Amino acid sequence: MAEDVHKNPEVNGSKQPFSTSAKSFSAEDEAALTEALKRCSPATIEAAVKFRRTGDPTPVPTVVIGIIERFAEPDQRARLRGADDDLRLIEDLGIDSLTMMEIVILVEDALQMSINNDELRNLRTLGDIKVFIDCKVRGLPPPKPSRFLPIEHIGAVMPIQPPFLFLNEATIGSSSASAKYKITGDEFFLKGHFKDNPVMPASIMLEAIGQLAVLFLIEGGHGEEGKQADPQTIYFTGCEGVRAHRICKPGDTLTISIKPKRLKMPLATIEGQIRVGQEKAVYVEEITLTYGFRDAIAQPVPVASVSATVTPKAVHSLPAAAARVITPATVSVRPA
Numbered sequence: 001m002a003e004d005v006h007k008n009p010e011v012n013g014s015k016q017p018f019s020t021s022a023k024s025f026s027a028e029d030e031a032a033l034t035e036a037l038k039r040c041s042p043a044t045i046e047a048a049v050k051f052r053r054t055g056d057p058t059p060v061p062t063v064v065i066g067i068i069e070r071f072a073e074p075d076q077r078a079r080l081r082g083a084d085d086d087l088r089l090i091e092d093l094g095i096d097s098l099t100m101m102e103i104v105i106l107v108e109d110a111l112q113m114s115i116n117n118d119e120l121r122n123l124r125t126l127g128d129i130k131v132f133i134d135c136k137v138r139g140l141p142p143p144k145p146s147r148f149l150p151i152e153h154i155g156a157v158m159p160i161q162p163p164f165l166f167l168n169e170a171t172i173g174s175s176s177a178s179a180k181y182k183i184t185g186d187e188f189f190l191k192g193h194f195k196d197n198p199v200m201p202a203s204i205m206l207e208a209i210g211q212l213a214v215l216f217l218i219e220g221g222h223g224e225e226g227k228q229a230d231p232q233t234i235y236f237t238g239c240e241g242v243r244a245h246r247i248c249k250p251g252d253t254l255t256i257s258i259k260p261k262r263l264k265m266p267l268a269t270i271e272g273q274i275r276v277g278q279e280k281a282v283y284v285e286e287i288t289l290t291y292g293f294r295d296a297i298a299q300p301v302p303v304a305s306v307s308a309t310v311t312p313k314a315v316h317s318l319p320a321a322a323a324r325v326i327t328p329a330t331v332s333v334r335p336a
Contacts, residue, residue, distance in 0.1 A: 025053040036109050040070045048110045057137045060111065061130050067106050068126075071099050084275070085127025086171075086178040086255055111137060124148060124171065125178075146173040149219065157218055158211070159231040163188060166208040167256070170215055177216040178257045181208055185250030200248040205282045209272035210236060210289070212258050216270070217291055222263055226296050233292035237267070241285025252276045266290050 030049055037045045044066025047059035068089070069080045076093050089095045095103070104115050113136050122145030123129050135142045149170045158165060170179040183200050190198040217229040248254065258272040268289045274282040 025049075033110060036106065037067075037070075040066045044070070051111065051137075057134060060133055060137055063110055064107060064129055064133050065126070067103055067110065068093075068095070068129075070106075071095065071103050080126075084255075084278070085125060085130065086257055087126045088124055089126070089129075090124070107133065113137065122146065144174045146171045147219065149215070154215065157231065158215060159234065160211055160214070165211065166204065166254075167211055167215065170212065172216060172219045174220070176257065176259045177212055177220070178255065179208075179212045179215075181254045181256065183248060183250050183252050183254065190250070198250055200252070200254075202242075202244040202282055205244075205248065205254065205274050206239065206242060206284060206287075208254065208256050209258060209270075209274065209282070209284055210287050212256050213268065213270040213272065213287055213289055216258060216260070217268055217289065222260075224293060227293040228296045229291050230294035233290070233294075235290050237288045237290050239284055239287045241283075243283045244281070245283070246276060246279050246281040248274075248276060248281055254281065261286065266292060 029052065033048055033052060034045055037048055044063055047062035047066065050056065050059045051063060065080055069077050072080065072093050072095065079087060079093065087093065089100065100120070104120065108114060111133070113133075115136070119132065119142070123132055124146065128146060132142050149172060151168055154167050154170060155161065155165065158167075166181045167179045168181050170177060185198055187200075189201065189204065193199060193201050214231070214234050217234060218231055222229070253276065255275045256272070257275075258270050260268065261271050262269040268291060270287045270289070272284050272287060273280065
């Protein structure tokens with residue numbers, strides 16, 4: 001029988017992860033935990049008590065989200081309820097570094113774990129935190145951290161360039177990627193799509209998904225040892241199961257996300273979607289790209305000319321093409 005653990009002994013000054021079972025959880029322990037979480041929701045307290053009593057990690061995400069909600073500004077708390085894993089703590093919720101430390105301290109106290117500053121540096125999204133904490137409580141090594149890529153880096157590595165680049169920023173993980181693109185109204189194609197009624201073409205949104213897939217292939221580290229995807233070999237070959245759910249107009253910020261379904265050179269098949277807030281805008285069951293490898297090279301350093309070319313105004317008007325993805329022009333959301 002596995003050794004029961006409640007408050008784990010400290011080793012080298014760090015609390016150790018919970019085991020899959022827990023020691024007896026006394027009434028005094030429960031009272032102290034309830035007091036620590038008194039400004040959190042009842043559901044948060046209930047989930048924390050269940051975890052501490054049983055060691056079952058299932059309720060841990062509820063605890064973590066509940067603690068973040070307790071420190072978030074009132075007008076931002078609704079975004080956490082049913083929020084997607086791409087929700088960013090700083091950019092989307094406005095949580096500053098001091099507030100983040102308060103969140104970490106309360107999570108450590110509630111779940112009886114230790115989180116060091118080096119580990120915090122890689123936690124940018126709600127999904128990052130949920131996966132990290134889940135690994136902690138299970139005693140598993142955390143996954144390879146996601147990498148945030150600003151527009152300067154994207155412009156330096158992508159074969160697609162302005163004015164047909166539709167990624168303002170991106171986060172690349174080991175098994176998924178996400179990006180943001182704000183429709184400014186200055187995009188060249190909106191002048192005719194439609195007359196006096198600018199609507200983002202669904203074919204362009206499909207292109208944006210494809211571009212993120214291209215970036216994922218280039219930056220995701222999925223090549224053979226010593227190899228990486230060659231940007232000059234990535235081309236669109238087909239797509240299946242496209243659905244457009246929402247009209248997108250100037251002022252909307254598109255949240256683009258992709259997950260690979262199959263990666264076997266020379267073909268990569270990707271599932272993707274775009275949301276505006278919590279509303280689904282476009283979904284594609286499969287986008288298929290063809291690609292090849294080249295010898296791995298050092299990461300490029302963005303040069304001044306790239307930064308100067310991609311001005312803040314231009315950043316928001318950049319379109320997106322899936323590494324020369326030729327998307328069906330007929331896929332377009334036409335107003336009812």
